[in-house]
Amino acid sequence: MQIKKIDESFLNELYKISQMEFCEESYSFKQLEECLNNKDYICLGTFFNNEMASYVIALETVDDVNILSIATKKEYKNQGLATSLIKNLMNYATSNNKSVSLEVKSKNAVAYNLYLKLGFKVVSKRLNYYKDKDTALIMFYNLQQYYQ
Numbered sequence: 058m059q060i061k062k063i064d065e066s067f068l069n070e071l072y073k074i075s076q077m078e079f080c081e082e083s084y085s086f087k088q089l090e091e092c093l094n095n096k097d098y099i100c101l102g103t104f105f106n107n108e109m110a111s112y113v114i115a116l117e118t119v120d121d122v123n124i125l126s127i128a129t130k131k132e133y134k135n136q137g138l139a140t141s142l143i144k145n146l147m148n149y150a151t152s153n154n155k156s157v158s159l160e161v162k163s164k165n166a167v168a169y170n171l172y173l174k175l176g177f178k179v180v181s182k183r184l185n186y187y188k189d190k191d192t193a194l195i196m197f198y199n200l201q202q203y204y205q
């Protein structure tokens with residue numbers, strides 16, 4: 058398995074995974090295209106030979122790396138791929154003195170457990186945030202600079 062920056066030749070595949078995993082909540086093709094072409098976004102994938110099995114898209118700002126979307130293809134789930142992608146971002150953020158942030162639906166137990174396992178902490182909640190009235194949990198890793 059290799060972790061690589063996603064280039065535009067994988068845009069169709071990226072959109073396919075996003076559609077499969079997020080359905081109507083998926084980013085549009087155009088939004089994903091913009092992410093791949095904007096240097097403020099970090100777009101990483103895990104690859105087996107030339108097949109992309111999972112991806113993460115994050116927006117880098119001056120003090121934070123904000124994970125916007127992460128998904129793993131069905132047949133590759135539970136093999137540690139999302140963990141590897143997030144750890145890659147965590148290492149990058151730590152060595153650049155940045156936090157890592159994300160937002161997750163409280164009912165998304167798989168994702169929530171994964172983030173907890175990696176050391177993310179819930180710092181705030183947005184009640185009734187989603188269309189289905191679920192709560193958004195705002196989670197951070199490496200937020201210590203705010204407490205100094």
Ligand SMILES: CC(C)(COP(=O)(O)OP(=O)(O)OC[C@H]1O[C@@H](n2cnc3c(N)ncnc32)[C@H](O)[C@@H]1OP(=O)(O)O)[C@@H](O)C(=O)NCCC(=O)NCCS
Binds near residue numbers: 078129130138
């Ligand atoms: C969330 C997602 C990206 C995880 O991808 P993955 O590559 O399978 O994740 P990993 O194999 O690295 O991590 C597996 C971890 O998920 C959690 N998990 C997996 N199945 C679970 C279950 N049935 N119940 C609770 N937690 C579970 C565990 O923490 C597990 O770690 P463990 O095996 O050490 O216990 C993937 O399930 C996915 O694409 N989901 C749909 C899109 C989505 O919800 N994205 C996140 C939006 S915030």
